[in-house]
Amino acid sequence: MSRPVHVVRDRIDSFPTDEVGxxxxxxxxxxxxxxxxxxxGVNFSxxxxxxxxxxxxxxxxxxxxxxxxxxxxxxxxxxxVWAMTVFGLDYEHVEYGYRVxxxxxxxxxxxxxxxxxxxxxxxxxxxxxxxxxxxxxxDDPFPHRARLTFDDFDWEGDTPVRCTHGDLVxxxxxxxxxxxxxxxxxxxxxxxxxxxxxxxxLKDLGVNCVELMPVFEFDEFDNxxxxxxxxxRLMNYWGYSTLGFFAPKAGYAATGRYxxxxxxxxxxxxxxxxxxxxVVLDVVFNHTAEGNENGPTIHFRGLDNRTYYMLTAxxxxxxxxxxxxxxxxxxxxxxxxxxxxxxxxASEYHVDGFRFDLAAILDRGEDGTPLKSPPLVEALSYxxxxxxxxxxxxxWDAGGLYQVGTFPDYQRWSEWNGRYxxxxxxxxxxxxxxxxxxxxxxxxxxxxYRHRGAHASINFVTCHDGFTLxxxxxxxxxxxxxxxxxxxxxxxxxxxxxxxxxxPSDDPQVRSLRLRQMKNAMALLLTSQGIPMICAxxxxxxTQRGNNNAYCHDGPLNWFDWSLLDENQExxxxxxxxxAFRAEHPQLRSSEHPCGEDRDDVGLPxxxxxxxxxxxxxxxxxxxxxxxxRSSAGPNGPDHIYLAANAHWEPQDLSLPELPGECxxxxxxDTSAAAPADVSQPGAEPILADQHQITIGPRSLLILVGxxxxxxxxxxxxxxx
Amino acid sequence: MKLRTRTVGTVAVISLSxxxxxxxxxxxxxxxxxxxxxxxxxxxFTDVSYLNSRSLRILLLVYRHAQASGSQVALVGLxxxxxxxxxxxGFLSFFVVAADVATGVALLTNSPEASATA
Numbered sequence: 061m062s063r064p065v066h067v068v069r070d071r072i073d074s075f076p077t078d079e080v081g082x083x084x085x086x087x088x089x090x091x092x093x094x095x096x097x098x099x100x101g102v103n104f105s106x107x108x109x110x111x112x113x114x115x116x117x118x119x120x121x122x123x124x125x126x127x128x129x130x131x132x133x134x135x136x137x138x139x140x141v142w143a144m145t146v147f148g149l150d151y152e153h154v155e156y157g158y159r160v161x162x163x164x165x166x167x168x169x170x171x172x173x174x175x176x177x178x179x180x181x182x183x184x185x186x187x188x189x190x191x192x193x194x195x196x197x198x199d200d201p202f203p204h205r206a207r208l209t210f211d212d213f214d215w216e217g218d219t220p221v222r223c224t225h226g227d228l229v230x231x232x233x234x235x236x237x238x239x240x241x242x243x244x245x246x247x248x249x250x251x252x253x254x255x256x257x258x259x260x261x262l263k264d265l266g267v268n269c270v271e272l273m274p275v276f277e278f279d280e281f282d283n284x285x286x287x288x289x290x291x292x293r294l295m296n297y298w299g300y301s302t303l304g305f306f307a308p309k310a311g312y313a314a315t316g317r318y319x320x321x322x323x324x325x326x327x328x329x330x331x332x333x334x335x336x337x338x339v340v341l342d343v344v345f346n347h348t349a350e351g352n353e354n355g356p357t358i359h360f361r362g363l364d365n366r367t368y369y370m371l372t373a374x375x376x377x378x379x380x381x382x383x384x385x386x387x388x389x390x391x392x393x394x395x396x397x398x399x400x401x402x403x404x405x406a407s408e409y410h411v412d413g414f415r416f417d418l419a420a421i422l423d424r425g426e427d428g429t430p431l432k433s434p435p436l437v438e439a440l441s442y443x444x445x446x447x448x449x450x451x452x453x454x455x456w457d458a459g460g461l462y463q464v465g466t467f468p469d470y471q472r473w474s475e476w477n478g479r480y481x482x483x484x485x486x487x488x489x490x491x492x493x494x495x496x497x498x499x500x501x502x503x504x505x506x507x508x509y510r511h512r513g514a515h516a517s518i519n520f521v522t523c524h525d526g527f528t529l530x531x532x533x534x535x536x537x538x539x540x541x542x543x544x545x546x547x548x549x550x551x552x553x554x555x556x557x558x559x560x561x562x563x564p565s566d567d568p569q570v571r572s573l574r575l576r577q578m579k580n581a582m583a584l585l586l587t588s589q590g591i592p593m594i595c596a597x598x599x600x601x602x603t604q605r606g607n608n609n610a611y612c613h614d615g616p617l618n619w620f621d622w623s624l625l626d627e628n629q630e631x632x633x634x635x636x637x638x639x640a641f642r643a644e645h646p647q648l649r650s651s652e653h654p655c656g657e658d659r660d661d662v663g664l665p666x667x668x669x670x671x672x673x674x675x676x677x678x679x680x681x682x683x684x685x686x687x688x689x690r691s692s693a694g695p696n697g698p699d700h701i702y703l704a705a706n707a708h709w710e711p712q713d714l715s716l717p718e719l720p721g722e723c724x725x726x727x728x729x730d731t732s733a734a735a736p737a738d739v740s741q742p743g744a745e746p747i748l749a750d751q752h753q754i755t756i757g758p759r760s761l762l763i764l765v766g767x768x769x770x771x772x773x774x775x776x777x778x779x780x781x
Numbered sequence: 782m783k784l785r786t787r788t789v790g791t792v793a794v795i796s797l798s799x800x801x802x803x804x805x806x807x808x809x810x811x812x813x814x815x816x817x818x819x820x821x822x823x824x825x826f827t828d829v830s831y832l833n834s835r836s837l838r839i840l841l842l843v844y845r846h847a848q849a850s851g852s853q854v855a856l857v858g859l860x861x862x863x864x865x866x867x868x869x870x871g872f873l874s875f876f877v878v879a880a881d882v883a884t885g886v887a888l889l890t891n892s893p894e895a896s897a898t899a
Contacts, residue, residue, distance in 0.1 A: 152806070152833055152834070152835050210834070210835070210838060212838060214841065214875070247865070247868065248865075248868075248869055251869070252869075253868065253869035253870075256871075313869070314865070314866075314869040315866050315869045315870055318831075318833070318834060318866060319834055320834050320837075320866065320869075320870050323834070323870040323871070323872075324869050324870045324871075326871075327869075327870050327871030330871065331871065
């Protein structure tokens with residue numbers, strides 16, 4: 061290209077053929093849907109199965125009333141697709157929507173409403189919430205307008221992170237909450253750009269994948285409640301209520317006010333990739349922000365209600381999501397919509413994978429019945445553009461469908477392993493009858509994923525939904541009073557234990573036990589087979605003051621307080637060492653479940669179970685001690701790991717299994733020891749003086765590594781002689 | 782948008798001024814015409830408080846074209862707002878940036894690349 065700003069008009073279809081509403085137009089191209097910049101104009105394309113008429117409504121940037129409304133001529137319709145190219149638009153300063161006419165017969169599901177201007181469901185950028193928490197215009201009849209966008213970006217050769225899924229360590233975070241706190245010390249707090257500044261921290265910690273809570277455009281004001289204690293308005297802070305499935309959240313961009321959120325998000329992805337960190341998006345396809353019959357008409361409801369939503373025979377909304385409506389995921393049109401959306405994010409934004417919120421809904425047919433072979437899940441599994449993307453299901457929904465271990469996986473999907481979370485929590489608090497199941501979870505849940513491999517299991521102790529790790533060991537009960545629902549919201553099934561005092565405590569014993577319990581949880585998580593997921597901030601004991609459903613708080617309750625990094629350096633150091641340990645031991649990241657045989661010819665079976673006595677596990681209900689030994693051929697020779705977890709309140713003496721050959725036990729971690737002896741750097745673990753016996757402290761974890769003694773230094777030998 | 786040019790030493794200093802956050806857009810052709818091939822140029826934004834997103838893209842294109850034709854280009858006089866936007870979207874690292882014209886001229890004149898092309 062010799063010059064940058066040519067308008068190429070060397071195609072015979074780049075000239076108008078008609079005039080509508082004073083604008084030159086021509087019949088458009090039906091694909092792609094949405095608004096696409098074409099030579100000299102903009103191609104608008106939209107589908108509706110039952111619309112009678114459609115018009116394009118054009119606004120000047122920020123103006124309340126439209127400056128033009130262009131009815132689509134009949135010549136611009138092919139089947140159910142309306143497509144028109146409009147020339148001469150000042151696309152930097154235009155916002156648009158659609159007015160759709162059709163039958164209003166709610167009893168059979170049609171809810172067309174030509175009095176409203178609809179948002180383009182394929183909009184690649186939305187205005188209206190350009191700056192986070194800027195109050196919306198009162199009574200704005202059309203608050204979420206689509207913008208026209210450029211798709212160019214200088215990726216500088218970026219490619220998706222191509223690593224084995226099993227090597228991932230996922231770190232779940234909220235874009236705004238991660239750097240919004242004043243202690244974050246970034247140039248652009250609470251934004252994509254702010255997150256870029258924290259990449260060195262992520263590298264230092266040792267995670268290699270961020271899972272971003274929803275970044276599709278949503279309305280943070282989609283919450284009418286008030287904090288009964290502070291009187292503050294509550295927000296839709298988490299964002300699990302999508303407005304624009306193709307549009308990144310503008311309010312998370314420092315440049316959102318200038319319409320550059322797309323570039324800012326792409327730069328975030330590019331910089332994360334440059335650091336070797338993959339990007340997984342938490343996506344919400346189970347419902348939309350339109351709610352039930354009483355909710356706002358934003359796009360799908362007024363465009364094609366019967367197609368996009370699961371409806372009862374009398375036209376009411378099924379509510380398997382618990383939020384008022386349920387997206388009709390397995391309808392062919394909706395399936396294509398979701399597929400094209402994910403393809404778009406994978407190709408245009410280079411994201412590496414997706415975590416599907418309430419994914420069991422993706423398995424339901426149009427009447428809500430679970431399908432054995434859901435077409436959407438199958439299509440996603442085999443899609444060529446998504447081939448390298450990790451697909452993660454939250455394999456349950458609010459309608460009671462629980463599919464952990466049974467989600468239709470097509471050998472492609474991983475699942476948030478809720479059973480891992482539950483048993484690990486119960487074991488840690490000392491519940492009886494948990495040792496057997498913990499053993500199964502520790503080796504990648506072969507009972508659930510025998511044919512899929514351990515990587516199907518996303519292991520976690522905490523996530524955004526529920527207690528933080530610090531709160532898990534500080535509260536017996538949820539404390540959601542500030543959510544404005546009299547503490548009724550949020551789960552009551554937390555399997556938490558406060559270690560002797562509810563909430564903050566100055567008691568040194570309580571504080572010490574809480575720290576140990578957090579170390580125990582992290583050590584178990586990061587030595588389990590499967591893909592571990594850490595909830596951001598748990599590595600520095602972030603608290604939400606006992607709130608286990610903090611979806612609505614935009615404030616310090618949810619923001620990552622970076623001063624905790626200094627305050628809780630001991631925990632951070634421990635977690636970082638555990639992540640380094642995981643990276644050093646490939647057998648912990650293997651997809652293959654162990655079988656109890658010496659497959660690598662290292663002198664010991666790949667897994668063996670132990671109790672207080674070596675080779676004698678105790679599976680009885682009252683036992684609270686689990687010891688496991690893992691053996692395989694590592695990159696530097698035989699690799700033996702012995703892990704003992706004691707959830708009992710008394711210490712126990714353990715006899716250690718004997719190692720073959722010249723291998724000796726070295727101590728990597730002992731959570732009962734005071735720092736810095738609680739953990740070592742991998743490769744620098746001190747050798748145990750007693751190779752046969754060791755005492756494990758109360759409610760503690762012990763991790764040993766068996767490796768050959770270093771070869772004698774010939775120089776030293778000469779000097780002895 | 783208005784463009785004014787002068788020469789300082791061996792560097793062409795192109796000063797931009799005018800409203801670039803309304804309907805006006807940076808004219809890439811015009812700017813590119815003023816950058817000497819295989820020479821050195823400073824784009825001075827002292828009188829430009831903001832560029833709209835389209836202008837930023839054009840600026841990046843101009844910069845790439847200039848580089849491709851062997852020219853050395855630096856930006857000076859970026860307002861805090863403009864610098865902040867460029868930083869947030871990752872464009873800032875693409876450019877050689879100097880605080881003022883004198884520094885920019887010195888930077889271009891003394892850079893190894895500049896010496897190589899001089």
